Amino acid sequence: xxxxxxxxxxxxxxxxxxxxxxxxxxxxxxxxxxxxxxxxxxxxxxxxxxxxxxxxxxxxxxxxxxxxxxxxxxxxxxxxxxxxxxxxxxxxxxxxxxxxxxxxxxxxxxxxxxxxxxxxxxxxxxxxxxxxxxxxxxxxxxxxxxxxxxxxxxxxxxxxxxxxxxxxxxxxxxxxxxxxxxxxxxxxxxxxxxxxxxxxxxxxxxxxxxxxxxxxxxxxxxxxxxxxxxxxxxxxxxxxxxxxxxxxxxxxxxxxxxxxxxxxxxxxxxxxxxxxxxxxxxxxxxxxxxxxxxxxxxxxxxxxxxxxxxxxxxxxxxxxxxxxxxxxxxxxxxxxxxxxxxxxxxxxxxxxxxxxxxxxxxxxxxxxxxxxxxxxxxxxxxxxxxxxxxxxxxxxxxxxxxxxxxxxxxxxxxxxxxxxxxxxxxxxxxxx
Amino acid sequence: xxxxxxxxxxxxxxxxxxxxxxxxxxxxxxxxxxxxxxxxxxxxxxxxxxxxxxxxxxxxxxxxxxxxxxxxxxxxxxxxxxxxxxxxxxxxxxxxxxxxxxxxxxxxxxxxxxxxxxxxxxxxxxxxxxxxxxxxxxxxxxxxxxxxxxxxxxxxxxxxxxxxxxxxxxxxxxxxxxxxxxxxxxxxxxxxxxxxxxxxxxxxxxxxxxxxxxxxxxxxxxxxxxxxx
Ligand SMILES: Nc1ncnc2c1ncn2[C@@H]1O[C@H](COP(=O)(O)OP(=O)(O)O)[C@@H](O)[C@H]1O
Ligand SMILES: [Mg+2]
Numbered sequence: 001x002x003x004x005x006x007x008x009x010x011x012x013x014x015x016x017x018x019x020x021x022x023x024x025x026x027x028x029x030x031x032x033x034x035x036x037x038x039x040x041x042x043x044x045x046x047x048x049x050x051x052x053x054x055x056x057x058x059x060x061x062x063x064x065x066x067x068x069x070x071x072x073x074x075x076x077x078x079x080x081x082x083x084x085x086x087x088x089x090x091x092x093x094x095x096x097x098x099x100x101x102x103x104x105x106x107x108x109x110x111x112x113x114x115x116x117x118x119x120x121x122x123x124x125x126x127x128x129x130x131x132x133x134x135x136x137x138x139x140x141x142x143x144x145x146x147x148x149x150x151x152x153x154x155x156x157x158x159x160x161x162x163x164x165x166x167x168x169x170x171x172x173x174x175x176x177x178x179x180x181x182x183x184x185x186x187x188x189x190x191x192x193x194x195x196x197x198x199x200x201x202x203x204x205x206x207x208x209x210x211x212x213x214x215x216x217x218x219x220x221x222x223x224x225x226x227x228x229x230x231x232x233x234x235x236x237x238x239x240x241x242x243x244x245x246x247x248x249x250x251x252x253x254x255x256x257x258x259x260x261x262x263x264x265x266x267x268x269x270x271x272x273x274x275x276x277x278x279x280x281x282x283x284x285x286x287x288x289x290x291x292x293x294x295x296x297x298x299x300x301x302x303x304x305x306x307x308x309x310x311x312x313x314x315x316x317x318x319x320x321x322x323x324x325x326x327x328x329x330x331x332x333x334x335x336x337x338x339x340x341x342x343x344x345x346x347x348x349x350x351x352x353x354x355x356x357x358x359x360x361x362x363x364x365x366x367x368x369x370x371x372x373x374x375x376x377x378x379x380x381x382x383x384x385x386x387x388x389x390x391x392x393x394x395x396x397x398x399x400x401x402x403x404x405x406x407x408x409x410x411x412x413x414x415x416x417x418x419x420x421x422x423x424x425x426x427x428x429x430x431x432x
Numbered sequence: 433x434x435x436x437x438x439x440x441x442x443x444x445x446x447x448x449x450x451x452x453x454x455x456x457x458x459x460x461x462x463x464x465x466x467x468x469x470x471x472x473x474x475x476x477x478x479x480x481x482x483x484x485x486x487x488x489x490x491x492x493x494x495x496x497x498x499x500x501x502x503x504x505x506x507x508x509x510x511x512x513x514x515x516x517x518x519x520x521x522x523x524x525x526x527x528x529x530x531x532x533x534x535x536x537x538x539x540x541x542x543x544x545x546x547x548x549x550x551x552x553x554x555x556x557x558x559x560x561x562x563x564x565x566x567x568x569x570x571x572x573x574x575x576x577x578x579x580x581x582x583x584x585x586x587x588x589x590x591x592x593x594x595x596x597x598x599x600x601x602x603x604x605x606x607x608x609x610x611x612x613x614x615x616x617x618x619x620x621x622x623x624x625x626x627x628x629x630x631x632x633x634x635x636x637x638x639x640x641x642x643x644x645x646x647x648x649x650x651x652x653x654x655x656x657x658x659x660x661x
Contacts, residue, residue, distance in 0.1 A: 003543055006536070013531045339527050342488065343541040343588065344516020346509050425489040 003345065007353045011360065014329070021325055022365050028314035029369025029400065035307035036399055040391040042300055045222050046293050048387070052214045052226045053146045057290040058263035063256045064285045070246040077280040079244040084276050085258060090265040095139025096256040099218025102233055103132040107188035113181045120177060120231045124384065135233035136215060137241060145259050147215060149229060152176065154184040154207030162236040172203040173234040176211040201238065209234065217385045221255055222292050224385035322411040326354065330415050338427020351416050358408045366404040370397065433500050435595065435627055436462035436485060441494035443480050454480040456650040464595065467622040468629045469638040472647035478631045479600055481647065485629065486519050486598045487511045516544045519596045520589035524604035526581045528573045534584050535569045541592035559587045579610035586617055597621060599630045603637055615640040
């Protein structure tokens, strides 16, 4: 359509109002996109949880201690509670996992290791930390009952690995991205523990994880995006981490689960723990994974309604804005349109021009809006675990495009009707 | 076959008691290559007649055949094609696109043609050259003088290369010198074979033409042919 040339000329001549309009549209699309993502991601966590782990929505129970602290007093009592839980016949398994970092030393291919990390961390927040990797420590029951990842080489961790009495050599699995850096049987040293309990521990690589292995985020097992273990290490908690010093207890408490033999036993186990807690003077709380998911979704549901309301509000405001700008643009340009029609433009040509202009305006704004939203989400991605980023897919862009087209059609309606009723002789007569 | 054939044309504006009958049974035949002036008092219906001839307006009653085609029954799409390919307009107030450049204004009729950007540029440049305004090409038309503006309008009419050129009081906003220059241009275009119809109040302007049609109160009062005086 040749008149597009004139359209763009004309847009350029109305730069300021076009910019304002675009700004308003960008904000609207940002809000709309935000609402769409919230809607999209509502079920992501639940799906992820069951695809990454073998947790059961009713049998797997998360243990939290709202009044827990890092005092010696609490640590002693918590350890007694743990011993009690492990002996309960209704409990099939109990334990926790902890995601932290490890800096291996004293091994042959340290340079290759750092070289690999430079590639892996390029452009991420870990860019400077090429000497370390993430590591997840597991209790045996968590590893045995809930993990799904397997090794591509070597062996998996075994019961005995989790029950060592001393830390002479800790077996470790390394992620697939390190398959060329470590061989089975390689040993390295690393500092482990925290604060004054820091010590040097020797690790031995016993297996290489399969490519694409995943495990739940250590920051929040439910809400955050699961970790890809390709550049992670996996090891059992070693004796010091299993024992009762406050620092170890605090670490363990973060992600502590128990697995019931049957979902019907939740009541009984809850009651027993409450009773035991009372005796000890601490207050354990049990919630099934299902309860956690439901609570989360109810919460996000609210923020979804909110986001949607804002999105719709902006949409309506924008729509009114776009319509009035388009109408006034046509009124202001009546003379211009008349001149074009005298030289041969049909009403259809003029309508196409208006639509092209709207497409341009709304299309650009939609694209910028989505980009701005993506940018804000990336900036919320502190640990690479913002699950909302996974919503940026073609299906999302499709929805945004449909909304954009709806805006274009709606805002073109009145202007097109105006054009249809233009009287050419009145447009150029006696005007200047 | 005549180029323009008007048969018993009526044009009524408004409704009920507010109606104005601007044309009351006009018959007019114009052949290829004629150079006509339409004269008459203000409000006599000259512009209305020219708008109908230029397919900018449709008669209330009567038949208008252009090149043998009855255009009174055509739709906007076909009428716009005719305006683009057969007719060029020149107005008293130039009818230029205010914020556009000279080039953009002159190129206007060509966007609808099957021409490449290069061909458009060549054509526009040719006529700008011919009218001595090539140096204004990139200038915004609102910055031009009246005489320059009218020459841009003429360039636009020329670039379209249509058989018919219609002008509604084209010298009305020009001084004597520019008015005379404009009429010389029309004569030149007429000699190249174009049919030109000019509305004017000015006997001097009319004297350039070969046929004078006088309208009074929506009817043709006289129609005199003769060689250019
Ligand atoms: N759009 C219109 N609506 C109503 N009356 C009109 C319109 N255009 C022209 N007229 C009337 O039609 C008559 C002829 O007008 P016009 O053709 O412009 O005359 P001229 O060009 O000879 O001055 C005048 O009485 C004028 O008031
Ligand atoms: Mg008039």
